[in-house]
Amino acid sequence: MALPAQDERTMPAVVLAGIDRRPLEQALTELHALVEQYGYVVVICSEATPEPVVRRLYTLRSLLESDRIALFRPALPPLGIAVLARQLRQLASCDLSPGVLGSAGRLLTHYLHAGAVLGSVAKLDRVPVGLKAHARSWVPGSQFAVLAHPEPQLVRVGPGVTLKGPEFSTWLLVAKGQLQSEWAGGLGSQWGVHGVREAPLPAESPVWWGTGRMVEFCGYLADLSVLYQLVTSVRQTSCHWCGLDVIGDRCVFCSATPPAHEPPRALEQRTPA
Incomplete structure (x- = not known):
């Protein structure tokens, strides 16, 4: 799902x-034309994306014999994927090199708080679910609040119940499915967010969460200057294989990691100002 532009500088999605x-x-x-037009292409898709689609993407990349196409499948729920894609579209308007922009996706996932309110956790396999929660899932009217990222949490919705939120100020995006619940919107006041926005539910969300009776949500950073500061504050290195400037320990375009004699460099996490 491609979210609408955050501001006039946000690059359009394809x-x-x-x-x-x-x-x-x-x-x-189509993919060759995109590479020729933009120079480099970062393809972001969910872990719930059907395997035939993923196989086709790898086939296309192989046939084009191009190291200018990056395939990125972060372990985020679909709404979190959509938010991350928009953040990278925002950063694409800045003076970042392709390698840094592509590898920024791995860094920015640390600052997304993605979850959902579910009417059932009986088929949820992305987050650990105890036997008691499974049993309660069969009780009519039960609802569960689940945080899938950055740290798994699962609670039964009730008065005074909340989820541990970000330690920095965010916006909250809410996408409603087939569940009647205002709990996710109320989470905004508990987390102290700047505001709550709504979006359509991504098509892959019911597959990822195991039910269509849900309301998905994601806390995220929306300010381009904050995103830019986070990315540029991390030490950059040159990929020893393709030569692109990157952050972190893996080039998203050629998938090369530092040689064995060099210790891997983990992505630094900083708390936004």
């Missing part, structure tokens, strides 16, 4: 819709 159903040559032409 949705590779139905690439597993269209002729291979047509999908190949």
